[in-house]
Amino acid sequence: MPQNDDPRQVIEDGVVKTNDPVSSAVASPEAATRRHEPHQPPRQDLPEKLYEARKAVHNKRIDGPFRRFKWLVMVVTLAIYYGTPWIRWDRGPYAPDQAVLVDLANRRFYMFGIEIWPHEFYFVAGLLIMAGIGLFLVTSAVGRAWCGYACPQTVWTDVFQHVDRFVDGDRNARMRLDAAPWTWSKVMRRAFKWSIYLFIGFWTGGAWIMYFADAPTLVHDFWRGEAAPVAYITVAVLTLTTVTLGGFMREQVCIYMCPWPRIQTAMMDEKSLLVTYKDWRGEPRGSVKKAAKNPGQFGDCIDCTQCVQVCPTGIDIREGPQIGCITCALCIDACDRVMKDIGRPRGLIDYATLEDCEREAAGGTPRPPWKALLRPRTLVYLGIWSAIGFALLFALGTRSHLDLTISPDRNPPFMLMSDGSIRNSYTLKLRNMTTSPREMTVTMEGLEGGRFWTDRISQDAAARSQAFTVPADETRTVRAYVVAPAGSGQQDFTFTLATDDQQPETASGTTRFSAPESE
Amino acid sequence: MANDDKRIDQPTGTEFVGHEWDGIEELNTPLPRWWLWTFYLTVFWGLAYTVAYPAWPMISGATQGMLGWTSRGQLADEMDLADQARMSVNERIAALDVEKLAADPELMEQAIAGGAAAFRVNCSQCHGSGAAGYQDLGYPNLNDDDWLWGGSMSEIEYTITHGIRQPGEDRRQGVMPPFDGAFDNAQMAALVSHVRSLSGLEQPNAAGAATYADNCAACHGTAGEGNRELGAPRLDDAIWLRGSSAAAIRAQIVNPKMGAMPAFGERLDPVTIKMLAAFVHSRGGGEDFVEAPVEEPVAEADAAE
Numbered sequence: 001m002p003q004n005d006d007p008r009q010v011i012e013d014g015v016v017k018t019n020d021p022v023s024s025a026v027a028s029p030e031a032a033t034r035r036h037e038p039h040q041p042p043r044q045d046l047p048e049k050l051y052e053a054r055k056a057v058h059n060k061r062i063d064g065p066f067r068r069f070k071w072l073v074m075v076v077t078l079a080i081y082y083g084t085p086w087i088r089w090d091r092g093p094y095a096p097d098q099a100v101l102v103d104l105a106n107r108r109f110y111m112f113g114i115e116i117w118p119h120e121f122y123f124v125a126g127l128l129i130m131a132g133i134g135l136f137l138v139t140s141a142v143g144r145a146w147c148g149y150a151c152p153q154t155v156w157t158d159v160f161q162h163v164d165r166f167v168d169g170d171r172n173a174r175m176r177l178d179a180a181p182w183t184w185s186k187v188m189r190r191a192f193k194w195s196i197y198l199f200i201g202f203w204t205g206g207a208w209i210m211y212f213a214d215a216p217t218l219v220h221d222f223w224r225g226e227a228a229p230v231a232y233i234t235v236a237v238l239t240l241t242t243v244t245l246g247g248f249m250r251e252q253v254c255i256y257m258c259p260w261p262r263i264q265t266a267m268m269d270e271k272s273l274l275v276t277y278k279d280w281r282g283e284p285r286g287s288v289k290k291a292a293k294n295p296g297q298f299g300d301c302i303d304c305t306q307c308v309q310v311c312p313t314g315i316d317i318r319e320g321p322q323i324g325c326i327t328c329a330l331c332i333d334a335c336d337r338v339m340k341d342i343g344r345p346r347g348l349i350d351y352a353t354l355e356d357c358e359r360e361a362a363g364g365t366p367r368p369p370w371k372a373l374l375r376p377r378t379l380v381y382l383g384i385w386s387a388i389g390f391a392l393l394f395a396l397g398t399r400s401h402l403d404l405t406i407s408p409d410r411n412p413p414f415m416l417m418s419d420g421s422i423r424n425s426y427t428l429k430l431r432n433m434t435t436s437p438r439e440m441t442v443t444m445e446g447l448e449g450g451r452f453w454t455d456r457i458s459q460d461a462a463a464r465s466q467a468f469t470v471p472a473d474e475t476r477t478v479r480a481y482v483v484a485p486a487g488s489g490q491q492d493f494t495f496t497l498a499t500d501d502q503q504p505e506t507a508s509g510t511t512r513f514s515a516p517e518s519e
Numbered sequence: 520m521a522n523d524d525k526r527i528d529q530p531t532g533t534e535f536v537g538h539e540w541d542g543i544e545e546l547n548t549p550l551p552r553w554w555l556w557t558f559y560l561t562v563f564w565g566l567a568y569t570v571a572y573p574a575w576p577m578i579s580g581a582t583q584g585m586l587g588w589t590s591r592g593q594l595a596d597e598m599d600l601a602d603q604a605r606m607s608v609n610e611r612i613a614a615l616d617v618e619k620l621a622a623d624p625e626l627m628e629q630a631i632a633g634g635a636a637a638f639r640v641n642c643s644q645c646h647g648s649g650a651a652g653y654q655d656l657g658y659p660n661l662n663d664d665d666w667l668w669g670g671s672m673s674e675i676e677y678t679i680t681h682g683i684r685q686p687g688e689d690r691r692q693g694v695m696p697p698f699d700g701a702f703d704n705a706q707m708a709a710l711v712s713h714v715r716s717l718s719g720l721e722q723p724n725a726a727g728a729a730t731y732a733d734n735c736a737a738c739h740g741t742a743g744e745g746n747r748e749l750g751a752p753r754l755d756d757a758i759w760l761r762g763s764s765a766a767a768i769r770a771q772i773v774n775p776k777m778g779a780m781p782a783f784g785e786r787l788d789p790v791t792i793k794m795l796a797a798f799v800h801s802r803g804g805g806e807d808f809v810e811a812p813v814e815e816p817v818a819e820a821d822a823a824e
Contacts, residue, residue: 052549249553256551411649418665418756425662455801456624486757 057314060171064333085210094472137381148328156246167193197247205238251313270354277318280361307331403431404497404507413514420486428478432470439500446493455479634798665758676796682782693749695775717743717755
């Protein structure tokens, strides 16, 4: 981190502090008082505490550009999640017509025009690597934007908080109800709210299973009680986890359970965008009235705590960047609205990089946000990300829809026939990765005088080339018996698989013909 | 490291635990309540588990557990379930004559798979896990197209059911007498040479041919074509059960060794035996069809394609 001009000041966690000993372990008691106030006064005597009770977060309703963006992301992500399984995609008579389908029973993964077989799982691995690097990219550019907008935990927590607001009213009403005794009306209200929770949880689990089977059929079977037990178990488990994680644990998941905030703290640097309280502008805090009486003595923050009240994780952003901040920017909306009302410039809480905070605190002008995005680290991530993407696309475009694997029998490696000829056995797998049946020919190359037949083609019909029909989207396993004349030595030869249809493709593999050592 | 005078981290108001690394100290931050509950729940779960399931080691054995669960019991239950799942296939196989099995490729496939499993348990000890036999001890190779007693499905089924050279059985009883001292050295040498000549290993000789015609042809056939009724091996092919060298053939003439096989009809159910027959038959790839007698099945390949 670049040094500040003022030697008595140091920037730590985006907050300008006095340059007293940095480690709080060695800080004198007064050091704490010189910081801007923590939300609780330091405790002098500590009762033995085994646990920290969760303080319920009752976030206040807020409107603003970031809130509207959050609405948009929520609608889009939920629409994708609930709607995708219902999109149809015509693949002809031999393949399912669901656009996105993870067919575990038949080990196929369909995604629109792409069909992935188990041996092509590297495509999925590639997508996961892209997702990982995508998170790196997003984190280095815009900080924890994933946490703030797109993470399912965030989206579902948001949904559940809206349910709270719909049933119990806004922040103050909810706090009153929480503190109220368990009267009949409170019980009814809670029962109503929790049944909505359950309904959302059930719908979430119900949508999940649609990705693994034909959606309309599954819905039909599900309600008639004819679906597989695993469908009901999955729905039950997901209902439970959705209600628990989204309805009750909420920010506890982000703070205590999720590894991603911890990884991100290591990935962010002074050039990453963060939601930041500009304490050089806000401190010391004072109401509008006080500031009017003593001009020049107070900062812009009027300590209205709107930023705390709207926070979905219940933190105070004015304490600086912290693990509990998911950078959803609702505090920016809240603070901007207050600043507008009292006629002060917006952006007391704003997206800013630590570097810009420092520059701004020293009296400079902040750079435009796009400059924060275009920097080598971000561009390198973008480069790696796109390179993997293009490589996957290239592999997808050039992949063959035909495959042949050969595995020779090892026990016994060869067999002496009564006429002295030598037989080897092979297991051939003919893979037809198209959505229609294909006629194929397997031809032997090499192995002088060799002929073969199979478990379905009699020895009388042994030849150097045999025809097969491979059903659509299937692997046909063939046991091939190759016989070579007496005296043939151990040697390699090749099986070539070729299709006889309009789109000729070939695949071949070389294998070993074993023979007794010549005496 | 116990710390009597509690020191408190001022900014957070949390107590130190007393561990320090390079000036970084650990705070005694309380756990979230749900975390603590989860911890108690796992403790309870652990205790309940040891009561419900076999757990505590005692002097002989271990506690039985309230639920009475055993791994052997679970295996038995799962085997029962698997048997029930196979019931329909077993019934269909039981109802069919073994020769007709090949007409139903799907059933044949299941029979072969079942036979492969039964083969590993019951047959591989002698015939080998790849069914390639063992020449030194005279265990026949089941992959090739040479059959001592017949290679059709029903013949194989009969062999498995009744065994080879089992007392009290009517068939599969052929015995070769020992010719120890019957021939002088020159006769013996000529005979061995003649036997080898039947499959082209040596040039024919008249003396050996005469001895062969007098002593051997009754069972092994005038040209060494063998006799499956008696289990007399073919001598005119490239496959030798106990070796093709002159010494090996001489030893077999002087003091013949004849293999025996247990009758599996007493040990296995008819369905398993049919499955085994299907498996053994499939190993040869149907070579025996060509030369086999009338009771041969329709070639499975023809039926399937």
